[in-house]
Amino acid sequence: MLKEFHLHIKNHFPELKNTVFLLACSGGLDSVVLAHLFAKLNLQYALAHCNFNLRGKESNGDEKFVESLAIELKKECFVTSFNTKEYISKNKVSLQVAARELRYNWFAKVMEKNGIEKLVTAHHADDNLETFLINLSRGTGIDGLTGIPAKTDTISRPLLRFSREQILEYANSEKLKWREDSTNKEIKYVRNKIRHQIVPLLKELNPTFLANFIKTQDYLKQSSILAEDYLEQVKEKLLKKEGDIVKIEIAELKKCVPLNAYLYGLFKEYGFTEWDDVAGLLVGESGKEVFSKTHRLLKNREYLLLQNLNTEVNQRYQIDSDRIDLKVPFHMSISEVKTMTKTSGTTLYVDEETLKYPLTIRKWEKGDYFYPIGMKGQKKKVSKFFKDEKMSLIEKEKQWILCSENNIVWIIGKRADERYKISNKTKSILKFSVL
Numbered sequence: 001m002l003k004e005f006h007l008h009i010k011n012h013f014p015e016l017k018n019t020v021f022l023l024a025c026s027g028g029l030d031s032v033v034l035a036h037l038f039a040k041l042n043l044q045y046a047l048a049h050c051n052f053n054l055r056g057k058e059s060n061g062d063e064k065f066v067e068s069l070a071i072e073l074k075k076e077c078f079v080t081s082f083n084t085k086e087y088i089s090k091n092k093v094s095l096q097v098a099a100r101e102l103r104y105n106w107f108a109k110v111m112e113k114n115g116i117e118k119l120v121t122a123h124h125a126d127d128n129l130e131t132f133l134i135n136l137s138r139g140t141g142i143d144g145l146t147g148i149p150a151k152t153d154t155i156s157r158p159l160l161r162f163s164r165e166q167i168l169e170y171a172n173s174e175k176l177k178w179r180e181d182s183t184n185k186e187i188k189y190v191r192n193k194i195r196h197q198i199v200p201l202l203k204e205l206n207p208t209f210l211a212n213f214i215k216t217q218d219y220l221k222q223s224s225i226l227a228e229d230y231l232e233q234v235k236e237k238l239l240k241k242e243g244d245i246v247k248i249e250i251a252e253l254k255k256c257v258p259l260n261a262y263l264y265g266l267f268k269e270y271g272f273t274e275w276d277d278v279a280g281l282l283v284g285e286s287g288k289e290v291f292s293k294t295h296r297l298l299k300n301r302e303y304l305l306l307q308n309l310n311t312e313v314n315q316r317y318q319i320d321s322d323r324i325d326l327k328v329p330f331h332m333s334i335s336e337v338k339t340m341t342k343t344s345g346t347t348l349y350v351d352e353e354t355l356k357y358p359l360t361i362r363k364w365e366k367g368d369y370f371y372p373i374g375m376k377g378q379k380k381k382v383s384k385f386f387k388d389e390k391m392s393l394i395e396k397e398k399q400w401i402l403c404s405e406n407n408i409v410w411i412i413g414k415r416a417d418e419r420y421k422i423s424n425k426t427k428s429i430l431k432f433s434v435l
Contacts, residue, residue, distance in 0.1 A: 001037075001162065001166055001167075001169070001170040002037060002040055002170070004162075005037050005041075005158070005162070006041055008158060008161060009041065009043075009158060012150070012158070013151075013156055013158050015118065015156075016038075016043055016118065016120070016156060016158070017041075017043060019044070019117060019118060020044045020045060020046065020116060021043075021044075021045045021046075021116060021117075021118035021119065021120050021156070022045065022046055022047075022048050022078075022107065022110060022111055022114075022116050022118065022119045022120065023035055023038065023045045023046070023047055023048065023119075023120045023121075023122075024048050024049075024050075024103070024107065024119060024120065024121045024122070025047045025048065025049050025066050025069070025122075026049065026050075026062065026066075026179075026181070027049065027062040027063075027065045027066045027069070027178060027179035028122075028178055028179055028180070028181060029164075029167060029168060029171055029178045029180075030122035030123075030124055030159065030164075030167055031121075031122040032069065032171070032176060032177075032178040032179075033122070033159075033167050033170055033171050033176065033178075034120070034122040034158075034159055035047065035069060035073060035075075036073075036174065036176060037170075038120075039073045039075075045075060045120070046070075046075055046076040046077065046078060046114075046116070047066060047069065047070045047073075047075055047076070047077045047078070048077075048078045048079075048106075048107060048110055048119075049062070049063060049066040049067075049077065049078070049079045049080075050079075050080055050081075050082065050099075050102065050103045050106065051063045051079065051080065051081040051082065052082050052084040052099055052102070053081060053082060053083065053084060053085075054084055054085075054095075054183075055181075055182065055183065058181075058182065061179065062179050062181075063079055063081075065178075065179050066079070067079065078110050080106050082102045082106075084098055084099065084102065087101075087102060096189070096191075107119050111154070117154065118154060118155070118156055119154055119155045119156070120155070120156045120157070120158065121155065121156075121157050122157075122159050123148050123157045123159060123160055124159040124160060124162050124163065124164055124167060125159075125160060125161065125162060125163045125164070125210055125213075125214055126163055126164040126195070126199065126210070127148065127160075128147040128148050128160055128214075128217070129199060129210060129213055130191050130194050130195055130199065131147055131148055132144075132145060132147050132213070132217070133194050133198065133199075134190060134191065134194065141264060141268075142220060142223070142224050142227070143224065143268075145217075145220055146217060146220050146221045146224050147217050148160060161214070163210055227265070231265040231266070234256070234262065234265075234266070235266060237252075238252055238253060238256075238266070239266070239306075244307060244308065245305055245306065245307050245394055245395075246305070246306040246307070247303050247304070247305055247306075248266075248303060248304040248305075248306065249302065249303055250282055250299075250302055250303060250304060251302060253282065253304070254282060259279065260275060260279065263275055263278050263279060267297065267306075270292055270294065270295040270297075270306065271292030271293050271294045271295060272290065272292045272295070272297065273292070274290065277290045278290055278297060281297060281298075281299045281304060282299075282304075284299055285299070286299055286300055286301050287299065287300070287393060289393070291309070294308065294309060295307065295308055295309060296308075296309055296394075298392065298393055298394055300392035300393065300394070301392075303392075305392055305393075305394050307394050315329070315362070315363070316360055316361070316362045317329060317360070317361040317362075318358040318359065318360055318361075319334065319357070319358060319359040319360075319361070320357055320358050321357040321358070323335065323336070323430070326361070329361070329400065330400070330434060330435075331434070331435040332361075332432060332433065332434050332435065333431075333432070333433040333435055334430065334431070334432055334433075335430070335431050335433075336352070336428060336429065336430055336431070337349075337429050337430075337431045338429065339429070340422060340429065345413045345414070346413060346433060346434040346435075347431065347432070347433050347434075348402075348409075348410050348412075348416055348431070348432040348433075349421075349422050349429055349430070349431055349432075350409060350410075350416075350420040350421070350422070350429075350430050350432070351420060351421065351422055351423065351426040351428070351429070351430075352428040352429065352430040353426070353427060353428060354404070354419060354420045355404045355409070355420065355430070356404050356405050357404075359402060359403065359404055359409070360402075360403045360404075361400055361401070361402055361403075361412075362400070362401055362403065363397065363399065363400065363401065364382055364383075364386070364396060364397075364399050364401055364411075366383070367381075368381070368382040368383070368401070368408060369381045369382060369408075370382060370385075370407075370408035370411070370415075370417045371417050371418040371419055372385065372415050372416075372417070372418065373415065373416045373417060373418045373421055374418070375418065376418075377418060382401075382408070382411065385411065385414075385415065386399070389414065399411065399412070399414070400412045402432070404420070407419070410432070412434065413434065
């Protein structure tokens with residue numbers, strides 16, 4: 001195995017030969033074998049061990065074993081200890097999720113503190129098969145079936161081409177010692193049930209099952225790459241970015257067949273999972289919307305509008321009488337001038353004596369009204385003004401309004417209020433400019 005592993009590193013993980021990396025080591029068979037293989041190749045690395053304090057003396061024994069292994073291999077060793085049960089209770093997550101979040105967050109901190117760019121884990125081919133079967137049982141798409149990636153920007157998994165059987169054979173031939181986690185035999189966990197009850201049957205039905213699985217997964221990954229390349233072309237054609245909003249023409253989207261596959265490919269990265277609801281937007285009424293944890297997808301007439309969830313809806317900003325330029329939520333210059341020059345959508349001139357400080361910049365609220373300049377004192381609801389302007393819900397929510405007390409002075413960039421305009425009685429002209 002050593003010769004095959006050496007060639008595998010040379011061909012697929014050459015970056016590990018030129019840098020110091022962090023090796024996640026539980027003390028179990030897989031990570032111990034990987035540590036010894038790296039040592040045989042004279043690669044530079046440090047060990048990192050997490051004690052989750054879930055198995056009493058057994059957990060502490062694992063920690064001491066890894067520290068001894070580091071001494072034997074003459075490697076630096078980082079060790080941490082977690083109150084895993086408290087984390088589970090506080091964050092309302094499963095044991096598996098808690099352990100994953102705790103260890104990877106800690107790995108990231110160790111790497112940042114010590115200038116280490118790569119984390120290496122000991123996942124192997126049998127782990128990949130188990131992950132495939134778990135995802136298959138959950139009804140995942142092709143992404144879930146391509147399995148654990150061999151590489152990301154920060155993580156490498158060089159044992160993914162090797163089976164548990166190969167790893168065990170190498171350990172026995174080298175007379176290596178490792179720790180056995182007693183919980184790995186418990187079939188109350190889905191992964192263990194698959195490992196001990198399902199995978200052995202599959203291998204019994206076909207002795208080359210694992211090798212065939214690895215080939216099949218390679219084909220799936222290649223197909224996935226082709227699909228992603230094509231989807232990038234479709235995204236470039238359909239998704240049109242305007243500021244922080246992405247517009248998608250519904251008529252063009254409907255031409256994509258099979259539609260559900262395109263919807264998944266186009267919107268999965270934005271966190272959407274309720275695909276029937278997303279598809280329903282195409283035939284729903286204008287104003288209908290669907291949310292993910294991070295984004296909103298809204299139907300606005302003949303378009304879908306995609307936007308990050310708004311975090312500024314209830315924010316307010318004040319302008320005091322000292323007229324200091326505003327920096328947030330945008331840059332606005334405020335100055336006293338002697339005369340008006342040419343106005344524009346980003347410039348407003350008002351009679352300063354009509355204002356009452358502090359002024360407020362806020363978002364539109366239901367019930368707002370103003371007296372649009374040029375309409376001879378006629379009152380108009382802001383919602384009606386937005387409708388006449390054909391503004392989408394997202395555009396309405398993004399709209400900032402300048403107010404004096406509770407009265408609207410300017411729907412910024414759109415329309416000023418008649419009550420604050422310059423007249424022949426004006427003594428002090430104030431200029432607002434959005435930069």
